[in-house]
Amino acid sequence: MKSKTIFGLLAFLLVIFISLLFIPDDKPxxxxxxxxxxxxxxxxxxxxxxxxxxxxxxxxxxxxxxxxxxxxxxxxxxxxxxxxxxxxxxxxxxxxxxxxxxxxxxxxxxxxxxxxxxxxxxxxxxxxxxxxxxxxxxxxxxxxxxxxxxxDINNEISVSNLSSTVFEIDGINTVSGIYIELNNISNENLIINRFSLGSNTIEFNNYFLSEIYVEPDLFTEVKEILLVDEYNYKSSSNIIEQTILLRENQSITLYVPLNYIGDIDYIHRFYFEIEYENNLGKNSLIIDDFPYISTSNFQENLEDEYIIYEIPN
Known part of the structure; x- marks a missing residue:
């Protein structure tokens, strides 16, 4: 009698378990x-x-x-x-x-x-x-x-070195500036005017676009590279142009910091354009996008910016 009771209980539990397997998942x-x-x-x-x-x-x-x-x-x-x-x-x-x-x-x-x-x-x-x-x-x-x-294929300027410096905003590492070596492969002198970043809310600060002679380390602060007391990442100077000479068959190493003027305070991958002058007028070189920082877009420090959508069944 006892064994029949135990068997019946096990059979009942098995039926409940199988039923649960077929209950649809109703969570949104x-x-x-x-x-x-x-x-x-x-x-x-x-x-x-x-x-x-x-x-x-x-x-x-x-x-x-x-x-x-x-x-x-x-x-x-x-x-x-x-x-x-x-x-x-x-x-x-x-x-x-x-x-x-x-x-x-x-x-x-x-x-x-x-x-x-x-x-x-x-x-x-x-x-x-x-x-x-x-x-x-x-x-x-x-x-x-x-x-x-x-x-477009550019036959006047080539790039032989490209790296970034990074800094931290609200716990998120982002690009603070780029270091680049440009080679004049044309038969004339060129004038570098400005760098344009492929974004509406993050830009290069062309006021500080300048020639430097030592490649900075990844975490070197912008103010140390530029030899200034402080650097304001929230300022805007996008309309400024420079006149940096890149001589025929010569190379130059440049550094330019970034400004963050929008709601999103980080960028890990981007393309940019170098605007310059040759004997015929204006021209440009577009640098392909590549990951200056490889990191996940889903991390604890970004959770405040998450947007959550709930779709009912």
Missing amino acids: LKIISSPKIYSILRSSELEAFKIEFLVNKNDTYHFNKEYISSVSLNSELDEEIISLTINDISFGNGTYTYANEEYYLVEFKLKIGFNTDDYLIDFNKTYLSIEYNNSEELKLFIGEFNYVFND
Whole structure:
């Protein structure tokens, strides 16, 4: 009799356990965006860029491209819409914990949906719009987006050294300035005027664009490099031009610090343009974007800037 009771209890518990397995997960989908500055030079028709989010579900159709009908980048009020194509959607290894909940990193690998050889996309406030086959739509704020198409080949200046210095704002390491060695490979003297960074809210301080003779260490402070008492990262001097001579068949090493004049106080990857004069007039060299600092966009010091979307079932 006792064994029958135990068997019956085990059978009852087994039925409950199996039933629980088939109860649908009714928790809402949560998507976390960490806004950043995207500053990208398109150097190849095959080039893609990535946009990452944290999500609390990795088994939903929202991240299966077979269920997605279209993807685009939209300006703040949808005045401009840039169509995109999806190369891939993938989940990273491991998980992140935020507010005592487990999240997965999902990466959208995307391409601009058209080709051109001279075009600039510059959205101060940008949304990734995802439309699904069931007519559902998500609009996720991703930050500032700058993307330039440029296939020009420069035969006057080459770069033989490029590095950055970094500093910390509110616990986040970001670029404080760049050091670059330029080589004049033309048969005439050139005049370096200014550096322009691929962003609307972070800029080079061309007032301090200057020739230096020793490459600075990664964490050398800007004021030590420039030999000034203090350096104000929040000032603006974007309209200033210099006249730095780069002689024929000679090289020069330059340093220029950054100014942060917008809401996002960090940048890890960007393209920039060097504007100069030759005998015929104005010309420029665009330097491809590469990671000056390799770091995650999802870290504790950025949590105050997270935007959390909750999508009901």
